Amino acid sequence: xxGITQSxxxxxxxxxRQVTLMCHQTWxxxxxxxxxxxxxxxxxxxxxxxxxxxxxxxxxxDGYVVxxxxxENFPLTLESATRSQTSVYFCASxxxxxxxxxxxxxxxxxRLLVL
Amino acid sequence: xxxxxxxxxxxxxxxxxxVELKCNYSYSGSPELxxxxxxxxxxxxxxxxxxxxxxxxxxxxxxxxxxxxxxxKKPFAQxxxxxxxxxxxxxxxxxxxxxxxxxxxxxxx
Numbered sequence: 168x169x170g171i172t173q174s175x176x177x178x179x180x181x182x183x184r185q186v187t188l189m190c191h192q193t194w195x196x197x198x199x200x201x202x203x204x205x206x207x208x209x210x211x212x213x214x215x216x217x218x219x220x221x222x223x224x225x226x227x228x229d230g231y232v233v234x235x236x237x238x239e240n241f242p243l244t245l246e247s248a249t250r251s252q253t254s255v256y257f258c259a260s261x262x263x264x265x266x267x268x269x270x271x272x273x274x275x276x277x278r279l280l281v282l
Numbered sequence: 283x284x285x286x287x288x289x290x291x292x293x294x295x296x297x298x299x300x301v302e303l304k305c306n307y308s309y310s311g312s313p314e315l316x317x318x319x320x321x322x323x324x325x326x327x328x329x330x331x332x333x334x335x336x337x338x339x340x341x342x343x344x345x346x347x348x349x350x351x352x353x354x355k356k357p358f359a360q361x362x363x364x365x366x367x368x369x370x371x372x373x374x375x376x377x378x379x380x381x382x383x384x385x386x387x388x389x390x391x
Contacts, residue, residue, distance in 0.1 A: 198377045209288075209368060209383040210326075217377075225378070257326065261377055268314045268372030271379060273326040 170194050173258050173274040181282050186245045188277050190258030197263035199241040200271065201225075201233065203254040210257065216241055217263065248281045255279070284309050286371050288382035295359050296390050303354040303385045305343075305369030314372040315352040316379065317343055321365045329354075329367070339363070359389045 171192040180186050190199065197218050202210040202225075212225030214233040222233050230252060232244045241260075245252055258274040285308040295301055307313060317329040330338045332345040332352060343354045352369060369382040 200378075202381075207383060210379075210381040212378060212380075215378060226380075259326075263377050268316075268377055268379070270328045270331075271318075271377075275325055 171258065171260055171272055171274045173256075173277050175277060176275065177278045179280045179282065180248050182248060182250060184248050186248050186279065188243045188245075188256055188258075188279070190241045190243070190274060192239055192241075192258075192260045192272075194260065194262070194272075195238055196260035196272075197238070198261045199235065200259040200261075201231070201241070201243045202257045202259065203227065203252075204257060204276070205254050213243065213256075245279075248279075250281050253279060253281045284371065284373060284380050286369050286380055286382035288367075288369055288385050290385045291383070292386045292388065294388040294390065297361055298358050301354075301356045301359045301363070301387065301389075303367050303369075303387065305352045305354065305382060307350050307352065307369075307371050309350075309371060309373065311374045313374065315343075315345055316370045316372070317341070317352075317354050318368045318370055318381075319365050320368070326368070359387075361389050361391055363387060364389045 174189045200215045201213040211227050216222045216235045219238050256277045259271040261269045261271045287306045315332045319329040320326045341356045368384045370379040
C-alpha cells in the first residue's frame with residue numbers, strides 16, 4: 168500500500184489561495200486519477216492521465232489544473248480555492264496494460280478545508 | 283448517460299443476517315462493473331469485479347444485464363463487514379471509473 172502516497176494529508180487554506188496536492192506512485196503505473204469524495208456524491212473523477220504528458224478532464228474539472236511531467240507524479244492544483252472545493256481528494260493509479268479496466272489502487276486521501 | 287445508482291445510503295443489519303447492497307447502472311454498451319470497499323481508516327480498495335466471477339470475503343455479485351443491476355450479496359454478515367461500499371462502472375475500453383454515491387453497511391453484534 169505504500170506504493171501510492173499523497174501529501175499533505177490535511178490542509179486548511181483560505182478562499183482565493185492556490186493549493187497543490189501531491190500524488191506519488193512507485194509502481195510505474197501508466198494511468199493516474201484524481202477524485203473528490205463528497206457526501207451524497209460518492210467519488211467523482213476530476214482529471215486523469217494515461218501517461219506522462221497526457222492528461223484529460225473527468226466529470227468535475229473546473230477550478231483544477233493537473234500536470235504529469237514524470238510517470239510517478241500527478242499533482243493537482245487548485246488555482247484559486249473556493250469553499251465548494253472543500254472535500255477529500257483521492258489519487259489512484261492503475262497499470263493500464265491489459266486494454267480493459269483494471270484494479271485502481273488508491274492513496275490515503277487528502278482532507279482539504281477551504282475557509 | 284453513464285450513471286451508477288446506489289439507492290441506499292445506509293444499510294443496517296445484525297450479525298448473521300443476509301446482506302444485499304443494491305447497484306443499478308445506466309450504460310448503453312457492455313460495461314465492466316466493480317465493487318470497492320472502504321473500511322474505517324483504510325484506503326478504498328477493490329472488493330470484486332464482475333469479470334472475475336469470484337467470491338471475496340463471502341461476497342458475490344452477479345451482473346444482470348436485463349435489469350442493469352450488479353447487486354452485492356453476502357448470506358451471513360459479519361461485524362468486520364461494516365464499511366462504505368461503492369459500486370463502480372468502467373465504460374468499454376477505458377480505465378476510468380464512474381462511482382455510485384456509496385452505501386454504508388453497519389453490522390451490529
